[in-house]
Amino acid sequence: MSEKVVEAARLMDMLPEADQNFAYEFIKKLVRAWDPDFTKATPQEAKELEEAEASGFVDEEDVDWGNLSRYSD
Incomplete structure (x- = not known):
């Protein structure tokens, strides 16, 4: 957490x-005005x-869930 955020919380x-x-x-x-859908990522x-x-x-969609054994080493 940034120093400013900690100070704001303390205040x-x-x-x-x-x-x-x-x-x-x-x-x-303020946060919603900055990102109404909460989709923007912070730099971190x-x-x-x-x-x-x-x-x-x-990606989850790329996994063959019916055949997980093919992913084991």
């Missing part, structure tokens, strides 16, 4: 509960996805 924790709820809803609104997520795809990732 929010100091607020009364009603204001914490307001801040939470405001942050949620994009890096992790790229690494996973380069690691031999196999």
Whole structure:
């Protein structure tokens, strides 16, 4: 977690509960405005996805679930 996120959480924790709820809803609104479908990847997520795809990732649809023994070494 970034230093700014930790600091924001620390600051929010100091607020009364009603204001914490307001801040939470405001942050949620900002995130949805940035990505209404929650489909954008953060730079870290994009890096992790790229690494996973380069690691031999196999899409579920490409697996012959009725014949898994063909995948064993």
